[in-house]
Amino acid sequence: MSDEQVTLKLADQTDAKRVLSFLRQAAQETNVILIPHLESVNESVEALNLKTIAQQGDALVLLACLEAEVIGMLTIMPLPDHQQAGELGIVVLKDYWHQGIGSLLIDEALYWHQNYAPLEHLVLDVFKSNSRALRLYQHYGFAITGETEITDTTGNQQPTILMEFTN
Numbered sequence: 001m002s003d004e005q006v007t008l009k010l011a012d013q014t015d016a017k018r019v020l021s022f023l024r025q026a027a028q029e030t031n032v033i034l035i036p037h038l039e040s041v042n043e044s045v046e047a048l049n050l051k052t053i054a055q056q057g058d059a060l061v062l063l064a065c066l067e068a069e070v071i072g073m074l075t076i077m078p079l080p081d082h083q084q085a086g087e088l089g090i091v092v093l094k095d096y097w098h099q100g101i102g103s104l105l106i107d108e109a110l111y112w113h114q115n116y117a118p119l120e121h122l123v124l125d126v127f128k129s130n131s132r133a134l135r136l137y138q139h140y141g142f143a144i145t146g147e148t149e150i151t152d153t154t155g156n157q158q159p160t161i162l163m164e165f166t167n
Contacts (some may be wrong), residue, residue, distance in 0.1 A: 025074070032153070
């Protein structure tokens with residue numbers, strides 16, 4: 001990635017194929033992609049999902065791209081049971097871990113949250129075993145609010161840290 005530039009792009013319906021490809025690859029590389037039935041989602045359904053999200057003022061899907069390839073993705077979705085909270089999700093392809101892509105996406109998430117979002121706070125959960133991500137979120141001002149367990153994609157219970165960012 002030395003002289004190549006990562007660009008950021010708001011996802012829209014034309015990105016459906018690339019988003020699905022990215023998510024399916026990431027799901028093979030990590031056990032944190034918790035999207036039910038990801039393999040059965042087709043391009044037209046994903047296009048509709050992205051179009052709907054793009055029209056909402058309280059949701060965001062941002063793609064980190066290296067040329068035409070999606071290498072990272074940020075999502076912020078309002079929680080159904082607490083409309084003033086947005087759940088933050090960040091995924092980066094394994095080949096690009098530890099290269100600043102996650103930091104870039106968090107920067108953008110916080111900028112959007114502080115300048116455009118109607119949400120009061122952002123929440124996330126991170127597997128306790130992912131100490132690098134935990135430290136990264138703390139560096140950006142996310143506070144630990146609790147612990148729980150989440151079933152990962154392999155069916156194993158994972159101790160999980162709950163975090164929150166408030167303006």
